[in-house]
Amino acid sequence: MRRSSSLAAIVAASALLLASCASADESSEQPAAGGESVTVDGVTIDFDALPENIVMDCYAYSSLHEYGVEPVALFGYECDNPFVMGDADISDIDFVGKDGEIDVEKLAELRPDAIVGQGSADGWSWFDDDVNAQITRVAPFVPLPTGDTIDGRIAETREIASFFGADVESDAVAQSDADLAEAKENVSTALADNDLNIMLTSPTKEMLYTGVGFAQATMLEELGATIVGADAPATGNPWGQVAWEDASSYSADILLIEGYNDDFAFTTDLWDVLPAVKADQLGAWSSKGAMTATTYAAWLNDVADLISSSVKVS
């Protein structure tokens, strides 16, 4: 046994352990009275003062940056997905972490006042509890709204933006609300003339995923659309799973594809023969895009145009 060297190790370790006792004496700071707060999904998050430095995940960025709220750093998923980020230039924004990882020291160094992202008051959805404990030590976490309706989420996101200092009474914002209302009208009208089935999809080579029960699907249903697709399994994944063999058994006239754009290159035999694909009645949707009236107005207008120009093929 190498006791002498083990002894040295124990002495060194004791020094660090003694230091840990010192840190345990820190008492938790009491929140200052008369501070600011914001409420999301019924949960109130308190701040000592209005936050100025904000760190966001890329989902939050896509919504908030439209209101002019800019972060000091980003983290999270889909940061290189133009569908989520739009055409914003983020090349000069710092990253504190990619995908599921985060560098808490880098985060702390930025001295942020708030962290915004998808999750709950306890932290981000995809960090484990320990990491969330660390980041909420640095700054309070403001979760993005997860209500059932798009309108509700747009409204709550706007509240968050206004809390961070954006001007939500401006003409541009009011105009976007008007645009959204008009776009909804357009969709309803188009559907009244042309009652077509719509399926929200995300295709992969092995499986076709469908979005039934997503807030976006509910929104369309409220405007009179018939949404087809497989229901999601009871637990876990919110996407419905459809084997390619069964794809054509869902009679869809219009296919909305997550991530669809002009460069869309997905092809597989059983996708290509779907009547909607053959008729090129394809459009875009996003389950994680920006939660703003502008974005949804644009989307619904595109959907309305698509409905008007499409025919029953299924």
Add this chain to the structure above:
Amino acid sequence: MTNLDFGRKVYRVGPRERPFLVADVRSTIICGAIWIAIAVLAVYGVFSGSAQITPAEAFQALIGRGDSYTSMVVLEWRAPRVLLAVLLGASLAISGAIFQNLTGNPLGSPDVIGFQTGSYTGALIVMLILGGGSVETMAGALTGGIVTAFVVFFLASKRGAVRGVRLIIVGIGVSAMLASINVWILLTATVEDAIMASLWGAGNLSGVSWSTFWGVFGGSVLFLLAALALSRPMRLMQIGIPFATALGQNVRVVQIAAIVIGIGLTALATASVGPISFIALAAPQIARRVVRSDGLALGPTAAIGSLLLLLADVLAQRIYPDSPLPVGIVTVSIGGLYFLWLLLREGKKK
């Protein structure tokens, strides 16, 4: 008692005729050097990082006089992480040494009995299907690993005897089955969830706090001390089981104790930070080569395990500017290097 010539230089502690402790010079010196390296690396890990804290500020924080920010970073984030890396590195390395001794094979490791894969399965079920938090994941990982170990032992024992070869093959079979379940569970989750779970499955020291450290400290130290106590009987068994029995050792008890300790050490490590690969495999072998021993060398093994894991973690945090990596990814690279080295060694031996 005459002066026995062990063939190499030794230290004797205690009276000449009947020393308390006979320690090999070479291995003591090397151990000492490694622990110094660990200390240096630990200091580096505590004093440097992404947060801009000068060494002077860090030192102030260590002696309890830092401001709240520095204390948080240095004392609550960096210090427990460094200490846990040292502790778990030693645990994993000793566990590997035990398994290699038990199976008589330099490639024996806790995963031979499917333990790591089983823990991952347990953790995945909790994380992705039941939607549990940190504590539940730990419990799931522990349960998964232990149940798997039991199943493997049960399937490998025939009429009460567990033969090494059968154990290895059953372990491979059960591991493969669980690995495919893991792949399938990951497939049915959303991409973000799958990435999050994979980061756990790679072995991850992020988020380590003092509560994590103290949580495993007691158990790990207990098992480590037990392993130390067992080193003599295990070394005796290396001569051969008939010899050991003839010398009065209860081989059965020693084997069972060794298995329990080995699994216990791995279980604590895996449950707290996820399955970290290759420390258990590589550290004992590296230790033996470096110390030129032909049997168990528990002290150097623990030291090298700590050094490897600490080094891997320090690298993992700093190597990629945009985002830290899970420590398991770096230890896999260590595993790759170990294999390369093994190849070269075997090639020369021809």
Add this chain to the structure above:
Amino acid sequence: MTSQPTTLGSAPQGVDPSAPVTESPTKRRWIGLVPLVALCVLALAASMLVGSRTIAVGDVIHFLVHPDPDDALSQTIWFSRVPRTVLILVAGAALGVAGTLMQAVTRNPMTDPGILGVNAGASLAVVVGLAFFGVGDISQYMWWSFAGAMVTSVLVFVIGNTGSARGNPVRMTLSGVALGAVLSGFSSAVLLTNSRVLEKLRGWSAGTTASQPLEATMAIVPFIAAGLAIAFLSARSLNVLALGEASAVALGAHPNRIRTVVLVAIALLAGGATAAAGPIGFLGLLAPHLARMVVGPHQGWILAYSALIAPAVMGFADVLGRVITAGEVPVGVVTAFIGAPVLIYMVRRFRVAEM
């Protein structure tokens, strides 16, 4: 010749006692082929007939003969069932034969391309190709897969057959498992830092028959065919090799030359199968064992039987995976579930030497 009662005992009437004794096993092997081919055909037929979508047998036959590009059922058959069935046949045969070759050349009954990490090496090559070299579709990344399989086969062979591991099957298996773990670890490392590639390869990495269209499978057929040809042509040399290194040399064979050729075949077969279907384990382990139980230690026959047993098992596994849940369970998962218990049963029932 007159009867020799001392050697043959009482010969039954009408049988020539001087007939060669070896006729019986060979006859048995030929006869055994018949039910095996039938089983294989049954598995492939099941693959054609069974799937998420229920199609009547009559419809399947009708549309196979008269394809109708506009009919949904015909599309399902031609775009899903047929490519998957062809892939099962091609990849299954490739994996079964690769496993047989692997067991023969390493003289180790506990190996297959999955266990020894060859599939992991092929996968890693594909992952690297996609992540760093922007490789697009299978006709490009199958080359990566071949290269990865080749390098890994050589590595495993060198680790397992030199120095202290020489001739020790357990040590070689463990080396292979550890090497496979390293290579999968590297794959994970690349995938975790490249989430685009992870999304793309998630389904494939479980081992599946659903990823590739028919053209893609046909792209690897020439290579699989080459591998199979090399395998069958090497059958005799493998028989000699099985006698042991010294005996082989004494009989005038060149063991290293044989091994090199066989390793090339393994790379083609395992690499091709992995490129098309992702890493699938246990087929290469089970097929030769089951074959050996029927035909005995004759490499040529084991190869032939494996080439039929493996697709049969894979076919049934895939069909099971299609119907068992609402989504689909990939075939790689099912083969592990079938293969591992059989492996465990075998190791409990028989002594390792008998395997």
